[in-house]
Amino acid sequence: MSLPRNLCHGTLDEIVERGGLTEVTGADGGPYLELVSSAFPGGQAPVGEARVFTGDSIAKVVYVGLAVPQIGLDSHMVFAFCPADVAVPHFTLDSVQGQGTYAFHLDLIPRADLGTHLPYLDWAHTPLDATYEEVESRPGLMKTAIGPRQFAMMSPWMLVHRAEDEAFRGISDAVKAYLDHWFSLVEAGVPAEVVADVADTDLAARDARNRTNVFSPDVDKVWAQVERLIGHEQTEAVRGLLLDNCPPEVSA
Incomplete structure (x- = not known):
């Protein structure tokens, strides 16, 4: 497998196994969506897949992979x-x-405003400080040029970089650190003091609005690139999987 595929699939496999998740397959028993492109000569050709998993403490996992050698793209x-x-x-x-x-x-x-919820911030994110700061100082990494508007939808601990070969090969330890911390939150549950801290937040309503923004084509220009590759209908089908935790319907 390619380096990007190996990194993402290894992470996905750990989430599915550790979270006890169940895959929602397509009607043929394969991935929920098989993605095809008509952007190249020869008609529609397979270029990727979207897979969906559901569970309890982890409500929904969505994986999207696109591998298009014609344009040098391998994205997971x-x-x-x-x-x-x-x-x-x-x-x-x-x-x-x-x-x-x-x-x-x-x-x-984040699931709440970090500027007004310090107990939440210290529980959910500050344990990542050491990993974040160490990765930021590594050679061979260059900050990806995304704007403040898109950054505002995420957390200040977001690592988003272009990477030289050796630096990319070494990033799996940071992925593991973030994943292990996240699982510690998932598995231990939310402490009472954190529940009290975010009691002023309608978590479900905020999540719906935040996900609408995170996955908005107006905010993240990558959706325009995806649409050029797989078309509007498939792109909207993929985006729809990300907007809420509802399990997708499987056609007969």
Whole structure:
């Protein structure tokens, strides 16, 4: 497997196994969505897949993979969503190779406003300080150029970099650190003092609005690139999987 695929699939496998998740398959028993493209000569050709998993303490996991050698693209993304009414942040990893350059995005997405909820911030995010600061100082990593507007939807601990080969090969330890911390939150449950701290927040309503923004084509321009590759209908089907925790319907 490619380096981006290996990193993302290894992370996905751990989430599924440790979280006791069940895959929602397509009508043929394969991935929920098989993604095809008509952007190249020869008609529609398979270029990727979207897989969906559901569970309890981890409500929904969505994996999207696109591998298109014609344009040098090998992209893999996993989002792991906690229940809408629970304050545990969501986990996300993007792992990409595009035209010979590696890139990754790693974060725990906040479920409450960090500027007004210090106990929540210290529980959910500050344990990542050492990993974040160490990764930020590594050679071979260059900050990915995304704007403040998109950053505002995520956390200040988001790691989002382009990477040289050796630096990308070494990033798995940071992914493991973020994932292990996230699982510690998932498995231990939300402490009473954190529940009290975020009691002023309608967690489900905020989550719905935040996910609408995070996955908005107006905010994240990558959706325009995806649409050029797989078309509007498939792109909207993938986006729809990410907007809420509802299990998708499987056609007969």
